[in-house]
Amino acid sequence: MARYNRWQNANLLAAAGTLTDEERRADRGAFFGSIHETFSHLLWGDSIWMHRFAGTPRPGGGIAESTSMVADWGAFGAERRRFDDVIADWADGLDDEWFATDLTWWSGAAGREVTRPRPALVMHFFNHQTHHRGQIHAMLTAAGAKPSDTDLFMLPG
Template sequence: MIGAEYCRTMAAYNAWQNKSLIDALEDLPPGELGRDRGAFFGSIFATINHLLWADGVWVARFDGGERPSGSIADSPRLTEHLSDWRPAREAMDQRITGWAAKLSDHDLEGDLTWYSGSVGREITRTKALCVVQLFNHQTHHRGQIHAMLTAAGAEGYVTDVPFTPDGD
């Protein structure tokens, strides 16, 4: 399904997109972050918090590290201010990039079993599918955030995977 190189590519893409997102968020008037815009989690700020929380949950399943506290219902309130969210987001992106850098194709084989609080039961899926979920979920919510940002008057930014900087 996927290999380690896919994970490294998507981890780099994720970090780049979040850097662009941070820049856009910092240019918004403060009241725009918390305004309910009718998205699934309501506001831009609630959505970026949910995404940070979910990334932490998934990566903890992959690397065995610390998982964020709370449930999906608590996730929109993971941090209180953009000044708290930004360093947490940057640390999460480093964690994802570091995890991906160490992966081999073999690490993506087999199943992953976890208890899902959102559906109230144990689930087993292939590791590869779960990794795809991590990156797909990021893209899904960042698309919502991008739409909310542009609706709030922020300048859009490039989101296409082929334009991910390659470090030069």
């Protein structure tokens, strides 16, 4: 799933790159508003989960601030690609022992401490990515951009 995440983020970044900055920032009625803001929230969400999973630096702000993580589009794309490598490297290093325990963290969304099994949290992590990439894909398509294949079985070897 980490490889799929990296592949699809590159796919959608390329399609979004065919739009103007104004088109990427236009409010399209999605939960996080625009293509850029949804991309930003997704990177923020990935960053907060990787902080919990692997101790990477915690992103600033909360969900409300997640839509403005990296303002410049070029810098955003570079950070997204860099962080997708971080996720892939982390996933490559996982073992059964890591999955055998629960994870406890303070959830700003829930407003309390939460404990859940790590396998369920990793599924949530990748499902959250897919959910928001689906929104981005729909907004890109509506804007006239043309993302490539998204089917999991098409993932390059």
